[in-house]
Amino acid sequence: MVxxxxxxxxxxxxxxxxxxxxxxxxxxxxxxxxFHCEDSFLMLNKKAPSGDFPNHERVKVRGLKxxxxxxxxxxxxxxxxxxxxxxxxTALEANDYDVIHYHNMSLVGITALxxxxxxxxxxxxxxxxxCPMHVLWKFNREVCTKKSCTSCQLAGKKPPQLWRHIGxxxxxxxxxxxxxxxxxxxxxxxxxxxxxxxxxxxxxxxPAPKETENLHPVPKQTPVRPFFLFxxxxxxxxxxxxxxxxxxxxxxxxxxxAGDGEYQETLEAQAAGxxxxxxxxxxxxxxxxGLYQSAVAVVVPSICYETFGIIIIEAFSHRTPVIVNDLGAxxxxxEDSGGGFIYRNADELxxxxxxxxxxxxxxNELGEKGYAAFMKYWNEEAHLTQYLDxxxxxxxxxxxxxxx
Numbered sequence: 001m002v003x004x005x006x007x008x009x010x011x012x013x014x015x016x017x018x019x020x021x022x023x024x025x026x027x028x029x030x031x032x033x034x035f036h037c038e039d040s041f042l043m044l045n046k047k048a049p050s051g052d053f054p055n056h057e058r059v060k061v062r063g064l065k066x067x068x069x070x071x072x073x074x075x076x077x078x079x080x081x082x083x084x085x086x087x088x089x090t091a092l093e094a095n096d097y098d099v100i101h102y103h104n105m106s107l108v109g110i111t112a113l114x115x116x117x118x119x120x121x122x123x124x125x126x127x128x129x130x131c132p133m134h135v136l137w138k139f140n141r142e143v144c145t146k147k148s149c150t151s152c153q154l155a156g157k158k159p160p161q162l163w164r165h166i167g168x169x170x171x172x173x174x175x176x177x178x179x180x181x182x183x184x185x186x187x188x189x190x191x192x193x194x195x196x197x198x199x200x201x202x203x204x205x206x207p208a209p210k211e212t213e214n215l216h217p218v219p220k221q222t223p224v225r226p227f228f229l230f231x232x233x234x235x236x237x238x239x240x241x242x243x244x245x246x247x248x249x250x251x252x253x254x255x256x257x258a259g260d261g262e263y264q265e266t267l268e269a270q271a272a273g274x275x276x277x278x279x280x281x282x283x284x285x286x287x288x289x290g291l292y293q294s295a296v297a298v299v300v301p302s303i304c305y306e307t308f309g310i311i312i313i314e315a316f317s318h319r320t321p322v323i324v325n326d327l328g329a330x331x332x333x334x335e336d337s338g339g340g341f342i343y344r345n346a347d348e349l350x351x352x353x354x355x356x357x358x359x360x361x362x363x364n365e366l367g368e369k370g371y372a373a374f375m376k377y378w379n380e381e382a383h384l385t386q387y388l389d390x391x392x393x394x395x396x397x398x399x400x401x402x403x404x
Contacts, residue, residue, distance in 0.1 A: 002088070002112060003103035006036035006061065008049035012233065013310045014104050014125035017204055019053060021387075024380050026056035033095070035088055038065040040073040040107035064088060064108075073107040080163035080172075082109035092116035099391055102176070106134065110163070113172040119394050122173075123180040123202075125307060129169070130193035132161050136305045137237050143305055143327070173197055177394045182308035183329030189305065200390070203333075204308050205383035206317050208375070225276075226357055227254040228323075229295035231288060231311050234261035239301035239325060241270060246350055248274040253357050255299075258283050258291065292318035296363060297340065297356050300324040301349075309333055312340075313378045316370030321363060323352045336377065339370025 001022055005015040022032045034055075041049065055061060066072045066084035075083035082088055085108070092100060092115035102113060102122040113120065126134045131144065132153050138144040139155050153160050163169070179199040181187035187201050228247070232238050240257060244267065247255035257267070258280045271277040283291070292298065298315040305328040312333045315322050322340035324330040331342045341352035356363045376382065 001032060001034040001101050001103065002092070002105070002108060003035070004037050004040050004107045005104055006034055007053035008051040009036055009038055009041035009063065010049070011041075011044075013204075013308075014123075017123075017125070017310070018103050019055075020205070020207070020380070021383075022059055023056045024384060026058040028384065029058075031058045032060070033091070033097075034059065034061045035091065035108075036061070036063055037073060037085070037107055038063040039069060039084075043070040043073055062087070062091070076107050076109045078159060078161065078163070080110040080161070080168050082112050085109070085112075088112060089115050092118075104128070110169060110172045113175045119391060119398065120176045121178055121180060121391075122176045123182070124186055124190060124199075125182070127186070127189060127305065127307070129173075129195060130190055132164065133158065135237060136189075140236065143303070170196075177398075178390065183332050185305070185329040185332055186307040202383070202386055202390070203378060204310055204313065205378050205380050206310075206313055206374070208379045208381070225254050226252065226296050227256050227294075228353060228357075229256050229258065229291055229298045229320075230301070231258045231292075231298065231314070232300075234259050234264040234267055236263050237302065237304035238263075239303040240267055242303065242346070243299055243301045243349065244271050244274075244277060246346060246353070247276050250276050253296065253353075254278060256280055256291065256295070258288060288314075289318060292320050295320055297321045297323050297353075299349075299353075300330055302327065302330060304328065306330055312370075313374055315339075316367075316374040316378070319364075319367040319371045321356065321366035321370055323349065323356070337370050337373030339366050339373060 001018055003018055005011060007015050007019045022034055025032050064085045064087060068084045072084040097116060097118040100116055100118045100120050102120065104125055105112065106128050127136045128134045132149055133156055136144040138148065138152055150160050173195065179197050180202040181190065181199055182204050184201050187199055190197065190199060230240055234240060243255065248271065254276045256278050260282045268279055292315055298311060298320055300309055300311055300322055302325055307329055309330045312322050312324065312330065316337065316339050322334060324334055324340060324342055326342045326344045334340045334342050343349040343352055
């Protein structure tokens, strides 16, 4: 596994997915080395990581850290070359790996795709291959429908990446056997934006509920009033600012917001004075599980192009329905499951909230549909079966090519 971020040196869901995949492979008998860039995390986070993320004994984590500090990720961002990460090239070319799986490569360096001769996979956790700002969010105000990459990077206070204009990206992508997209939307987006790559749909997964419930029994939360739940980082692109007005004057139910982030103060100021909106901060998985189970529904109001929406299947794993904005990959997961509502404006959101709050039988019916789809599509058995079958297919194709 090669990635910029890996827990605890990690910010978002991509690192958690890599952690889960790595340790699930190890539990199934595979040996996995993980390379990630400590310099990048420390540059962005300004302090050491926290959290306990134990790895299986067959997992070896190799943090890339140089004596150059922030210069390593800065030069990599500018050139696409893994500056001061010599250990990475040496290991990938010398260890004779069966598979090299690339993930978030923004601060590892795109030229690392050429290292080694193993079967190579690349998961598109973000839209970084087609967007220097990662999320197709233009000028910090709207989804990107027409590219203005240089001016957008400058407006976002990021130096333009000149290497994107010399054909380096296209040359490096040819070293990858297969790209993996968490959603069909993300798959289409990469092809529509001009990439000529072999790519297939492989959605994210979560551990099967029976395993986590047996290890960590979770008490349901019992608040006085019914509540709806938001879970995620508090950033503008997550859209929480658009649902706060709906709950400010509600008489019947609350909005609980679990998470933290740079937009938190703005959201708290917006919600000031409303007793029906509560900010819970960042919570551990055990506390979150109880909230998921007790919520009327989970609201996912993102206003950017999400590549999947892991929060949706987290809700489904606890038999809780969802209400999602009709954008990016979010509606795709709901359509595949029948486990919730899709809204297009504030009136539709309000109608969905009222309907679920007033009809517990409907709430439970949608929750059961979401859970059934989770067990069919989004647990580790379904994911690993597709993952390992793909690797076998790619290995066979390579063998046939050599023989011919």
